[in-house]
Amino acid sequence: MTMELQQSLEYAAPEVRSRVRPFAAPDDVRSEPRFVRIGIIALATAFLSVFVVLPLVVVFAQAFSKGVSAYFAALSDPEALSAIRLTLLVAAISVSLNLVFGVIAAWAIAKFEFSGKTALVTLIDLPFSVSPVISGLVFVLLFGAQGYWGPWLQSHNIHVLFALPGIALATSFVTFPFVARALIPLMQEQGTQEEEAAISLGASGLQTFFRVTLPNIKWGVLYGVLLCNARAMGEFGAVSVVSGHVRGETNTMPLLVEILYNEYQFVSSFAIASLLAMLALITLIAKTMLERHIDEEELPHDD
């Protein structure tokens, strides 16, 4: 339960599905009077519309406020292109690192019993509860000029902070739990019987993993990667602290949104923001579709 909950800390757990009974008949003992129902629905939809839908609409309205050509001009600006490239690169690095880690960690945690497991899971979840600014700060304390390893790095001319490695590290920190979190409950649900069957049929450890375990969790892996990627591309606070904001070099898309906004280049700023908003929307749609597949993966195959 803790795990399911912690997962919902960042994103809704896959098992949150909408199972809803048909519209309640007036005399249903399990429903409220008609005016109460309408009031609650109105309040809920109005609140979501004002606080969630409107901001999203504003992004696109502002991005296209000077027309379509201004929008595409803003996106093809060299600075914008460089930010997009850096964002994709950073996401690729941290997603692949956390993918490998997440699968390995989920294997250890879901398939074996050992003491201290709960503590380990709590530690893996830790980055979810740390403020993004602090997630960046810790790397400044390690690699900065006044940091623990800063002087040594400086004397060897290795750039971590205000460069790609620092941005990738901070991004890996904030996206650390995603893949492991998506896989642990799924793999625990599936148990170890199929793996035991494979082993007793003579399969090696790697054969068992690639032929039995991985095909069973493929949607879960994709789910974790999707959420991990969305956060990696969108991370602002942590990256802002470690990037140094070198224009055309260490600016990711969210950082460029900030810089352009502060320079009153609203169309350019919102054009970049609209790309990130689309990423979020695509992520949500893909996530909803994946949750269906994951439900199937979780289905026990006997009654």
Add this chain to the structure above:
Amino acid sequence: MTIEVKNLVKKFGTFAALDGVDLKIGNGELLALLGPSGSGKTTLLRIIAGLDWPDSGEVSFDGENALVRGAGERQVGFVFQHYALFRHMTVFENVAFGLRVQPRSIRKDDASIRARVKELLDLVQLDWLAGRYPSQLSGGQRQRIALARALAIAPRILLLDEPFGALDAKVRKELRQWLRSLHQEINVTSIFVTHDQEEALEVANRVVVMDKGRIEQIGTPGDVYDNPATAFVHGFIGESIVLPVNVSDGRVRLGDKALKIAADGASSGASKLFVRRHDMQVGPAGSGSLEGSVRQVRSFGPIQRAVVALCGGEIIEIDAPRDRELQAGEIVGLEPRRYRIFAA
């Protein structure tokens, strides 16, 4: 293949799942491990398969230490309770799996693998399901596919964990017969775990009754039913009337009443008298050493089942033939025909 298990101990925390188990299984046997849940029968099966490891003790196959080998090296076919079919593979690929993962040096070519899988699917009479996925099969079909998959690696031993546990009553009966005849056909040393006595007695050549991590009795189905070695076995297999008695000087007493039966060498002291329901002779009042009044009678088939209150207050259920209809309220005399006395 013979299997020998010596002084096997396995603890989970403080709970002893196996508490010193010794067992010899002969070549070609069909053996049932029978016991209530928590008796250690599944643990024993998993240790033989190499899916669990004992804390101490020995397991040998044909005199060779099996514990130095992993599950994949023992050539043991294991059928899991919930089948553990690979859900993303077709029936065909499930059965072929054990052949496809063999080391390249001994792996057969694809055509031979196909032929072998076909042969196995024919054996379990499900060749027409080859293209289906496990989720599209009924429970009984899954069970037979799981068996075909286990047989694919030409196992020296076949182990089945509660093979019929998840099936409904009718399918269960059919599969019992089928398993017996399949065993005759392939003649591989086989062990199955069950908590269902009827299943064990009907299918196995030999039954091992377990309780609390220990073996209570090993014997043919006839042995364990007719000559239970312990009070547990008597109570677990078949339905029994249990009466608290006292044995002294070779005489058996219920309360202050001496019974006509012999103590049969039971040691003196508080004991339990076990009688099968149908082994309690019913006659007119005064005809037996026990007396009671009939509370309820239900007749069905060849028997009538009567609830009888004994004079000492004990309530028992007996099965009597219908040659003389009993009446509620009637006083009857009772005499155990066959019985066993165990120390309490």
Add this chain to the structure above:
Amino acid sequence: MKRRSTLPGFGLSLGLTLTWLSIIVLIPLAALFLKTFELSPDQFWNILTSRRTLNALKISFGLAFAAALVNLVMGTIIVWALVRYRFPGRRLFDAIVDIPFALPTAVAGVALTSLFAEKGWLGAPLAAIGIKVAFTPVGIFIAMVFIGIPFVVRTVQPVLIDLDPEIEEAAASLGANRWHTVSKVILPSLIPALLTGLALAFARAVGEYGSVIFIAGNLPNVSEIAPLLIVIRLSEFRYADATAIAVVMLVASFLIIFVVNRLQRWAQTRVPAH
């Protein structure tokens, strides 16, 4: 006898997990605490009790708590509508709840600012009735409400869905009216989930940076949040100050994790298995 496990790779996978966890998470967090120990207790205390730091912490924690309370109330209403009623667009609204999770914080920040600025779609009508939102503490509060929306909804939703319908029917058959059933039977069984959602929304809002700084105005002592003060101290190379504030916030989030875990345990002991 050597204990063996059937499935391979336990030692290797656990070893790799611990190594990677240490490199990415544990060592960096340890650096924060080590750096704090370089401060004398006096220094530490002076930093934390300086007017600007205290105000920043007050603003972050105070407004985060207020926003979490709004999320608690609105989250309950939203989850009730989503789970119990059918209405056009229900599935869409259900999906929309996740947007504050998925939308990058910088995007949320500029969007909310533009929306609530004096000439914005909502800012203009509000300014007309004398309410200024952007560049005031109200703006911070609005941004915190936005990012906290999913927490209460997504923690309570599965619990409400799984709630045994029979307990409501039992209450009704015992003569309770609908209001009594809801307030005395349903809401009490949701309390652990509601409190968990509250704690999670609060934790997120306290540490939030991106969606808040654009709308906040960032006036020291008035609308400057603690995470921003950390960034400012860093840019001034006052690492000690930044570290001290960060440690306080980190310890606060550890406490919240602890509370949430307790709440979870409480929930488990309360809910009968069915």
